Amino acid sequence: MVTAPESVELRDEPIPAAGPGDVVVRVGACGLCTMERRLFLGEKRFYPVAPGHEVAGTVVEVGAAVDGLPGSPKAGDVVTVDLLTRCGTCGPCRRGRSALCKRPQGGTLSDGTVSFGAGLSDLVVVKAAQAYVTGDAPIEHAAMGEPVACVVHSLRLGGLRAGDRVAVIGAGYMGRLHMSVARLKGAFSVGMVDVSEERLTEASTAGAGWTATPDRAAETGGKQDLVFVTAGAPGALETAISLCDDGGTVVLYGAFPKDLSVGVNPDAIHHHELSIVGVYSQEPEDWREAAGLIASGRLADDLSALVTARFALDDVGEALKLAATTPVYRVLVGGIDG
Ligand SMILES: [Zn+2]
Numbered sequence: 001m002v003t004a005p006e007s008v009e010l011r012d013e014p015i016p017a018a019g020p021g022d023v024v025v026r027v028g029a030c031g032l033c034t035m036e037r038r039l040f041l042g043e044k045r046f047y048p049v050a051p052g053h054e055v056a057g058t059v060v061e062v063g064a065a066v067d068g069l070p071g072s073p074k075a076g077d078v079v080t081v082d083l084l085t086r087c088g089t090c091g092p093c094r095r096g097r098s099a100l101c102k103r104p105q106g107g108t109l110s111d112g113t114v115s116f117g118a119g120l121s122d123l124v125v126v127k128a129a130q131a132y133v134t135g136d137a138p139i140e141h142a143a144m145g146e147p148v149a150c151v152v153h154s155l156r157l158g159g160l161r162a163g164d165r166v167a168v169i170g171a172g173y174m175g176r177l178h179m180s181v182a183r184l185k186g187a188f189s190v191g192m193v194d195v196s197e198e199r200l201t202e203a204s205t206a207g208a209g210w211t212a213t214p215d216r217a218a219e220t221g222g223k224q225d226l227v228f229v230t231a232g233a234p235g236a237l238e239t240a241i242s243l244c245d246d247g248g249t250v251v252l253y254g255a256f257p258k259d260l261s262v263g264v265n266p267d268a269i270h271h272h273e274l275s276i277v278g279v280y281s282q283e284p285e286d287w288r289e290a291a292g293l294i295a296s297g298r299l300a301d302d303l304s305a306l307v308t309a310r311f312a313l314d315d316v317g318e319a320l321k322l323a324a325t326t327p328v329y330r331v332l333v334g335g336i337d338g
């Protein structure tokens with residue numbers, strides 16, 4: 001758990017037991033995401049807290065009600081785990097939009113400490129319905145299930161079709177995953193836009209059709225059918241709209257500063273049939289597809305290129321420090337000896 005800015009502590013918890021519909025998963029790897037980085041830096045002050053929501057591991061115990069149920073994970077399966085609590089009963093859940101569930105997220109440890117996943121640990125317990133088998137894929141790839149599910153969700157709500165010209169603003173981890181999945185799903189071309197020349201070079205190596213800084217994007221990439229904004233910086237929406245061809249769609253994936261407002265030209269949106277779509281989180285069908293894509297092995301080279309480092313759980317402080325202070329793609333924790 002993170003107990004204060006730059007302060008991390010490992011605590012002993014009772015061994016979790018599987019309820020009737022649960023599985024217990026021995027954590028093989030847990031990715032460090034924005035929330036962990038912000039907690040460690042003190043940008044988000046909420047202590048103590050047990051974060052870690054990008055978990056994959058091996059099923060070690062199966063609840064009585066799901067044991068032997070066809071299609072449900074079995075002991076020994078490697079799974080990627082959805083740790084969101086989807087209540088199923090609030091308005092958005094009933095409309096099939098469980099990414100927007102109104103029930104407060106998170107749980108508690110045995111002493112009442114708040115957990116947001118608590119995946120930086122040896123074991124997690126989760127509903128079997130929220131554990132997705134990833135076959136023979138390496139554990140580092142399985143641990144990317146949550147971010148890949150977010151990208152599948154983003155492409156689904158954005159309406160990606162094979163043959164689309166795609167641009168991605170932001171060539172960090174989430175931008176690169178957008179590029180990989182869009183290419184796999186048949187995008188005609190995927191261009192990457194970023195302020196960092198280093199990241200553009202790396203995106204090029206990974207298969208970007210073209211790369212450009214934001215000021216050069218229009219002349220380099222031309223008009224696009226779909227523009228994903230994965231880095232919510234001031235100016236990004238305007239750049240995205242300027243890249244859209246008639247009938248195009250801008251997808252706002254990355255978080256923007258809360259108080260940022262920008263002017264858009266409603267008549268241009270009307271006359272050119274532009275769409276602006278917000279996307280957030282993921283839903284069960286996105287998880288199913290993400291686990292399938294990971295299991296297929298067809299993203300393997302791309303996912304391997306995005307593993308910056310892997311640390312033992314004992315070295316979680318070092319892992320958080322690296323993720324919080326250096327530009328990284330993904331830092332993973334767990335499943336190896338320190
Ligand atoms: Zn995440």
Ligand SMILES: [Zn+2]
Nearest residue numbers: 087090093101
């Ligand atoms: Zn709900």
